[in-house]
Amino acid sequence: MQIDLLDQAPVQLAQPDLAALPLVEKQARLLAQLRELGSALVAYSGGVDSALVLAVAVQTLGRERVLAVTAVSPSYPSWELEACERFAATLGARHEIIATHEMEDPNYVRNSADRCYFCKTELYDLLLPVAQAHGLAAVLNGLNWDDLGDHRPGARAGVEHGIISPLKDAGLTKADIRAWAQTLGLAVWDKPALACLSSRIPYGTPVTLDTLRQIDVAERHVRDLGLRQVRVRHHGTLARIEVAPEELDAAFALRQQVDAGVRAAGYLYVALDLRGYRSGSLNEGIAHAG
Template sequence: MKMEKKVEEVKKVLENQKMIIAFSGGSDSTILAKIASQVKGEFLLITVDNGVMPKECINSARKIAEEIGLPHKVLKENFLEDPNFKENNPNRCFICKNKMYGELENIAKKENFPLIADGTNISDLLEDRPGLMVNYQKNIISPLVNAGITREDVLRYLKENKINYATSTTCMATRILTGEEITTKKINRISYAESLVKTLSKNDSVRVRDQKGIAQIEVINIDPLLNPNILKHLDAELKAVGFEKITLDIGSSQKVKKDLVVYKPCKDEKNKIMFETELPYKIDIKNTCRELESLGKLKCSDSMGIAMCEIEGQNVTVFKNGKIVARKVQNPDDAEKLLIKVLPRIRRIL
């Protein structure tokens, strides 16, 4: 489906609605807000300043919301006061998003907004994101997912339409190893380190990961940093704020595109076309089957860890280990359309 048609699908969801949009100013929430500004309806953009976001994130969100022309609020919280969040267990992202969207629910009730939406795109469903479970539990709608809009679609649309967005909106808690306590000291030194690296490298997208006191620097373009004087300066500055050792990741921090489906020829049946994808998490077959019921004829076995669904003559099989196989499809586009119907209904095991 062409991007123009996908955008029209998003507009249909947004048209004449009264809705809160979770807004970070990043690419996904920006494209959603921009499309919302083009239809009739009442929309409120809300940014949650949770105390662990990059310093420039909130100011960028304000500026971008003003450019789009929709009302915008910033809710200030301090998640570092929550022991469960600070513990930094594998479900930290779920805890964080649950708290953030809980704040949005409070505003929605007070100001009579019946719907809350976010900028989750279809590519996000291929990644290990426990926080997505919050969307399902709190009935947060994701118009980009329903329209089959990928991460590449978003970035291309923003570039072609010259729409500004923030490139650094990820929580700095993601820079700390899972299981290592999140502290104010660690967040502050990560914040300082990233600001310094941005200035020295001229990179908009920078990550400085705290690996048990070792600073691991990740940038899209490392060339500006490959200067002896700059490296000495970085080493001295980052050690001064508490890092024990400074390292530079020589690979690009840019995300590699992951195809929604991959062609897999059938060995026994040469004329059969099969496509598959593998999710990086285990699937809750029982709850996934409940979600798939409305799509077509269903056969499920929780004990065997498998769900099979016939949808308009096509077949999709979901396995507990995360594999999804599409059969009786004509080509990659046909397989992607089927997967776009199925992915939002997949329920993971937390």
């Protein structure tokens, strides 16, 4: 990876529409912010957003001034942790794994539309003392510019805890992030979007350990069939499968295997969503949630 060529790029701090800036200027803004901080803890989930923050932070600040921390809980997909550890190792990054306990918070379990606020509150309550113990100046997350246009109650928890969102602050969109990650040769540059298993449960339906395990088993089965972008949306006895639009034909061709595996996970009915995967599709029902 080589990003030193960005050192001389101009930084336009007064530009209000950051997303409209050329990518090189956004990159320069992010690098300048990291250098000003001097050290950081990166809340690293394994997705491309936090992976890019981690990679650029390690190269810009050095391995000893950066710590990646991955939080695991029953809502963290079981197949993600190994890949998460492997990527951090390729960077030579220091990496710690901590357990979060959002399932002990009734506000989280009741699964209202602001569920993510309570999850991120739990996360940042744990990360800030870790950063302090390691003498790190700040905690960084992977929030990006495009996230501002979606329902993101977790972002409020970040603001309340003083968490820094360097991708958002630089105006980097999801397309920018993937392009930069590809340029840097990061294996995760085209990795499908990542979200916790609780995001598969409609608002108003309580989050339970049994439901999370059921979703995890069903989704792992569908992914093991070779489909990359997968969500198993939980609707009681019905599993609504979302895959990337370009994978719909493949999913239909595999319908017997999908059906058998998902029903083996405990669902009575299995449906393929003809609209395909869309981020936060359960947000479509917020107006109807209790």
